[in-house]
Amino acid sequence: MTESVDKPFKRRRSHADERRNKRVNLAYNEREFQIIELAASRVHRAPSAYAASAALSVAAGAVSPLPMTDRELIRAFQDADVTLNRIGNNLNQIAAVLNSRGDVTAEHVAAVFDVVSRAAQALMQAGLDVARNQVER
Template identity: 40%
Template sequence: MADGGEEVGPTAAAKRLRRRERQAVPRSRVVKFVLTEQEYADFRQAAERLGLAQGAYAAQATLAAARMANPPMPDPLREALVELMRASGQVRRIGVNLNQAVAGLNATGVDPGNLVPYAAACLRAVQRLDGIAEAVRKAIG
């Protein structure tokens, strides 16, 4: 939310968190399947919820079905960590914008017009962080 309303994607740290460990034995077989736009959207969202690359998610879900085992499920603490890192990045960006707006006010004595929107964005980000912290508190017990 660098401009007060725009949602910003995961930080580099959040993206690195999604990278899985390499397999002990490399996978040498390729399976191809075709999805509709809606199926692909559902598939992509499921992989993102788990913090997995699409290929890793497809492999895990397929193997779980073949083995009649539970499919990959989200780890609430991992999801919370990704959200915390995303929110932290947003708060930093909003803080820079808010600081620049305050500097403009101090320099000219006139509200540059973006002070209130940046302050409101900062409040929303802090409330989001509070919500995430509460979810982590509940997950931990």
């Protein structure tokens, strides 16, 4: 029998002389499952074995997930990024209409671009500051 280079030899892991007979049924949406599946494949484990190991590590205090405040902060940055992208799309639509009528001047466009550009730079700087604080912890 030949082993594939892509797939390392898999064997059942022993669980401290005690068989695992308690089950928990986990349900994921497609995106969540893809995240679990990718993480599991990186350590050459099945998604269910990876999820069990991760849950036990967190429960035992061996690893700690991001505190809720950090997750909320990251989500706020993601929401702000989406909003900023929507603003940019709306400005493009407004500029297209105004340009077709000739009602807009270069100064108007430059002023709006400057405001949006400063907002994007401030958002980016805030994200970098948060990332630096995470590394320093």
